[in-house]
Amino acid sequence: MGLGGSLLGAGLGGALAAVFTRIARNADGSPLYPVALDAELFVTTALLATAVGVLAAWLPARRAARLDPVEAIRG
Template structure:
């Protein structure tokens, strides 16, 4: 079992028989991922051996990097599946409403207006889904933080719900919806009114 005791420097020097000396100095850096660069600079400037947490905890650092890579891959696949879902919904919508689109085109609605209509629909689908997802995610996190506590009643770990994270998520979801809607919208805009009305 390991224990840590905090005492004054002179007391520790006296206890360990190191008058005027120290064995280890810990340095805190602003950017934890720059620790290895700082350690190399200390070694080159002073000649003192400096080991970063990255070097001493190589396995942990590798695991953190692997987790970040897997998170990126998961996000990419989620974005792709969302885009495919929106595109499939709009393709079905174009097929089901082709007669209505043909009537609108025969009444003078331009291709640009039809294109814009489906792009807006795709963007709104992405935005609406993101709003629901953000609300469910934030609500679940807050409920979990309220229900799961340490033995002393404090939170297991702090949860920081940054407003900017929600803004970026909503913007990306809307852009994904617009991108996914482009092909179905183009198909709808290119429908021939005569063929669409005739079925």
């Protein structure tokens, strides 16, 4: 799920950047804010987002795995 979400986010971000560069133009027709869309940037971003998501899920899961279920329910 995390990998799919990060890939979807990278794809949507790239699409929005491409649309923005086509819409936002100077009076002479050049892009107002030129954005360099590099495939390496998208891959790195997706991998970093996936790694952060895995760490954010792993740390609380490790802590919860150490709990005794009976004590967690009672307390």
